[in-house]
Amino acid sequence: xxxxxxxxxxxxxxxxxxxxxxxxxxxxxxxxxxxxxxxxxxxxxxxxxxxxxxxxxxxxxxxxxxxxxxxxxxxxxxxxxxxxxxxxxxxxxxxxxxxxxxxxxxxxxxxxxxxxx
Amino acid sequence: xxxxxxxxxxxxxxxxxxxxxxxxxxxxxxxxxxxxxxxxxxxxxxxxxxxxxxxxxxxxxxxxxxxxxxxxxxxxxxxxxxxxxxxxxxxxxxxxxxxxxxxxxxxxxxxxxxx
Numbered sequence: 001x002x003x004x005x006x007x008x009x010x011x012x013x014x015x016x017x018x019x020x021x022x023x024x025x026x027x028x029x030x031x032x033x034x035x036x037x038x039x040x041x042x043x044x045x046x047x048x049x050x051x052x053x054x055x056x057x058x059x060x061x062x063x064x065x066x067x068x069x070x071x072x073x074x075x076x077x078x079x080x081x082x083x084x085x086x087x088x089x090x091x092x093x094x095x096x097x098x099x100x101x102x103x104x105x106x107x108x109x110x111x112x113x114x115x116x117x
Numbered sequence: 118x119x120x121x122x123x124x125x126x127x128x129x130x131x132x133x134x135x136x137x138x139x140x141x142x143x144x145x146x147x148x149x150x151x152x153x154x155x156x157x158x159x160x161x162x163x164x165x166x167x168x169x170x171x172x173x174x175x176x177x178x179x180x181x182x183x184x185x186x187x188x189x190x191x192x193x194x195x196x197x198x199x200x201x202x203x204x205x206x207x208x209x210x211x212x213x214x215x216x217x218x219x220x221x222x223x224x225x226x227x228x229x230x231x232x
Contacts, residue, residue, distance in 0.1 A: 033219045045223040095219025102148045103219035109159040
């Protein structure tokens with residue numbers, strides 16, 4: 001069975017600090033996709049990134065960066081110079097193929113990030 | 118605008134009553150999904166449907182039922198058999214691709230509180 005582990009339940013930082021959210025996954029699939037979502041207090045899920053299992057290049061988007069390491073089954077997310085607006089719950093997720101071109105997502109339990117001024 | 122609409126956003130019900138949550142999409146996606154979110158538990162899959170008139174149980178289907186009579190609609194009924202129905206419910210949809218990318222499009226959620 002697939003599994004996604006986000007060991008950090010809650011992280012508190014002060015604005016402008018860098019913060020890394022950890023994600024470790026388990027899967028038997030050779031082709032899979034990893035995701036990060038942000039959930040602000042309003043509740044909707046905001047898609048941040050999708051990474052396929054064959055692409056281990058790190059990615060940077062503004063203050064966000066992602067480190068995918070297949071050897072350790074990890075897909076960590078770093079926010080540089082955090083801001084109060086980054087306060088949210090962040091979910092890491094792993095695709096599970098259903099066949100016929102569809103997948104479901106297995107989610108971690110989420111990490112709540114609190115950024116104080 | 119294309120998207121997924123869930124209603125109602127907030128719902129209060131008495132214990133023992135069945136409740137139906139609506140999910141409509143105009144993205145022309147074939148597949149639709151229902152997830153449940155509890156504090157500190159992440160999202161867990163309740164049911165999914167890949168095609169009209171067909172659906173499969175997810176990890177926590179007990180106490181729930183669904184129907185898929187139209188491509189655009191995938192309502193979820195929380196029955197009185199569901200022991201802890203108070204939760205945040207998220208509907209999602211996806212299109213098919215080879216290989217499947219797993220990209221789901223989510224609605225804004227429905228928060229159900231059972232009193």
